[in-house]
Amino acid sequence: MVFRDHFGAWRNFPGPRPTHWFWGNIHEVMQTSPQQCHQRWLDKYGRVVRVHDVGGRAKLVCSDPVATQYLLLHPDAFIKPAGPNRILTDALDKGLVTVEGRAHRRQRRVLNPAFGWVQIQGLAPMIMDKVGEMRDKFARLIEEEMAGTGRVGRRMDVLHYMSETALDIIGEAGFGYDFNAIGDANSPLRNAYTSAVQHAFEFDATVMLTVMDARFGAIPTSRVRNMHAARSAAQVIGREIVAEKKKQVINYNKGLDKESLGKDVLSLMIRANMDPALRPDQRLTDDEVVAQIATVLFAGHETTSTALMWCLYHLSLHQDMQQRLRDELLEVPDERPDFDTLMNLPYLDKVVHESLRLESPVPNISRVATQDGVVPLSAPVTGRDGRPIEAIRVRKGEVIEVPLTYMNTLAEVWGPDAREFNPDRRDTGVPTQQLPGVWGGIMSFIGGPRNCIGHRLTILEMKAVLFALLRSFVFEQLPDPPKIKRTYMVIQRAVVVGEEEYGPQMPLLVRPYVET
Numbered sequence: 337m338v339f340r341d342h343f344g345a346w347r348n349f350p351g352p353r354p355t356h357w358f359w360g361n362i363h364e365v366m367q368t369s370p371q372q373c374h375q376r377w378l379d380k381y382g383r384v385v386r387v388h389d390v391g392g393r394a395k396l397v398c399s400d401p402v403a404t405q406y407l408l409l410h411p412d413a414f415i416k417p418a419g420p421n422r423i424l425t426d427a428l429d430k431g432l433v434t435v436e437g438r439a440h441r442r443q444r445r446v447l448n449p450a451f452g453w454v455q456i457q458g459l460a461p462m463i464m465d466k467v468g469e470m471r472d473k474f475a476r477l478i479e480e481e482m483a484g485t486g487r488v489g490r491r492m493d494v495l496h497y498m499s500e501t502a503l504d505i506i507g508e509a510g511f512g513y514d515f516n517a518i519g520d521a522n523s524p525l526r527n528a529y530t531s532a533v534q535h536a537f538e539f540d541a542t543v544m545l546t547v548m549d550a551r552f553g554a555i556p557t558s559r560v561r562n563m564h565a566a567r568s569a570a571q572v573i574g575r576e577i578v579a580e581k582k583k584q585v586i587n588y589n590k591g592l593d594k595e596s597l598g599k600d601v602l603s604l605m606i607r608a609n610m611d612p613a614l615r616p617d618q619r620l621t622d623d624e625v626v627a628q629i630a631t632v633l634f635a636g637h638e639t640t641s642t643a644l645m646w647c648l649y650h651l652s653l654h655q656d657m658q659q660r661l662r663d664e665l666l667e668v669p670d671e672r673p674d675f676d677t678l679m680n681l682p683y684l685d686k687v688v689h690e691s692l693r694l695e696s697p698v699p700n701i702s703r704v705a706t707q708d709g710v711v712p713l714s715a716p717v718t719g720r721d722g723r724p725i726e727a728i729r730v731r732k733g734e735v736i737e738v739p740l741t742y743m744n745t746l747a748e749v750w751g752p753d754a755r756e757f758n759p760d761r762r763d764t765g766v767p768t769q770q771l772p773g774v775w776g777g778i779m780s781f782i783g784g785p786r787n788c789i790g791h792r793l794t795i796l797e798m799k800a801v802l803f804a805l806l807r808s809f810v811f812e813q814l815p816d817p818p819k820i821k822r823t824y825m826v827i828q829r830a831v832v833v834g835e836e837e838y839g840p841q842m843p844l845l846v847r848p849y850v851e852t
């Protein structure tokens with residue numbers, strides 16, 4: 337298997353030599369980050385490059401907008417690679433993130449109505465309450481630190497606090513469940529779910545073998561057994577939540593209780609699933625409904641907290657922009673603005689967009705061809721032999737990776753300063769080309785029928801958190817700023833160089849804002 341593709345597939349596409357006989361170029365990715373590797377490879381070799389995956393298999397990294405759009409618009413011809421999907425299915429079960437084909441279409445149809453703007457708007461009051469709790473917690477912690485010490489603020493790992501906030505919001509928004517992470521509560525669902533995901537990505541011999549070939553996932557190592565046990569524990573709690581919600585929906589539909597029905601995704605989804613207009617074969621089974629709980633937690637928790645972490649990081653590096661944003665937010669007379677007010681603040685919108693563009697929490701996605709075919713390119717790329725390659729010929733089983741962050745930072749689309757944080761950039765005539773992303777012309781939520789269903793919730797959540805925190809606090813670099821390194825495990829987060837053993841973190845100095 338190791339050299340199966342080495343001399344075959346796509347050999348005329350330019351690209352780097354493998355840096356390891358077994359890990360191929362993934363060795364480099366593990367030592368740095370996908371974002372850095374994509375920049376190195378694609379800046380040097382062009383829009384489409386051939387690299388070596390684990391086991392020596394060739395794969396393409398493709399930043400061509402037309403080719404990418406083609407992949408995203410043909411989700412049956414280009415599906416998620418079986419190995420990583422097997423690992424996720426083992427941890428989360430068969431929810432929207434992991435299913436393919438007809439099952440995906442069926443699930444998406446039932447879930448879609450719960451994620452529209454109208455439904456997200458209904459969650460705004462709950463989100464404002466949660467971000468208010470977080471603001472009060474920040475105030476308490478900072479006051480404690482400053483009391484009698486003469487300190488001006490507190491060193492805070494903003495990733496940790498954004499993670500608590502995002503968990504509480506996704507619990508309430510997703511299934512009306514209060515994790516109370518901000519209140520430091522212990523929750524059995526949180527423990528079971530966290531344990532399932534941690535075991536899923538624990539580094540043992542079988543995890544990389546499973547990435548290569550999904551069949552290795554069947555080996556019952558202790559990682560796999562622990563993951564299954566944690567998943568079962570999460571499912572037991574999930575079934576109780578679903579049973580309770582079902583009761584509420586039935587009572588609501590019978591007109592017995594119009595008050596208790598939640599505005600959360602799960603309640604709306606269960607209602608949509610009971611719609612008499614749906615044929616039996618279009619409905620989700622109870623197990624599929626339960627699977628959406630872990631799915632929404634997985635897809636909507638670390639992604640959003642990571643996005644907020646990067647946003648606060650960039651604002652800490654650009655105090656002028658942070659103050660400009662604060663000035664805009666302080667002009668709002670209400671501590672708890674409504675949805676429309678929040679969504680219509682122009683500089684807040686620019687900052688959120690710019691931050692999601694520059695620091696896509698999910699830096700890349702991959703797709704594998706289910707059949708032979710031809711993927712069009714916006715323009716030919718030059719092959720190793722100097723001849724133009726007009727289109728990508730794919731064979732069943734071949735993998736193409738889409739470098740989302742790289743596409744978000746293409747100079748020809750976003751201007752010469754595309755790799756810098758500049759919230760005003762869209763006032764300067766960019767983007768010059770449309771990328772196939774579902775939101776804001778960026779790739780962070782991808783596009784096509786498998787676009788991120790939670791993108792609207794994310795935008796609202798980010799705006800609400802920034803609103804609450806920036807009106808009260810200043811986020812600065814620490815006096816002796818630690819060196820930040822990007823780290824990757826599905827999501828791109830930050831670690832402090834020399835403190836890698838503590839895992840992802842983003843320490844900043846947070847001090848109270850005093851108007852001068």
Ligand code: HEM
Pocket residue numbers: 416432433444506631632635636637639640643696697698701702780781782785786787788789790791793794
């Ligand atoms: C900054 C925040 C977020 C980012 C960057 C993000 C990014 C993404 C990306 C890139 C995908 C496509 C993955 C692939 O197909 O390979 C995706 C899918 C998905 N996301 Fe998000 N996401 C975010 C927040 C959320 C939230 C808050 C939720 C849920 C409430 C959510 C739920 C989902 C689901 C269910 C899918 C699968 C959709 C499908 O396949 O039909 N995401 N997300």
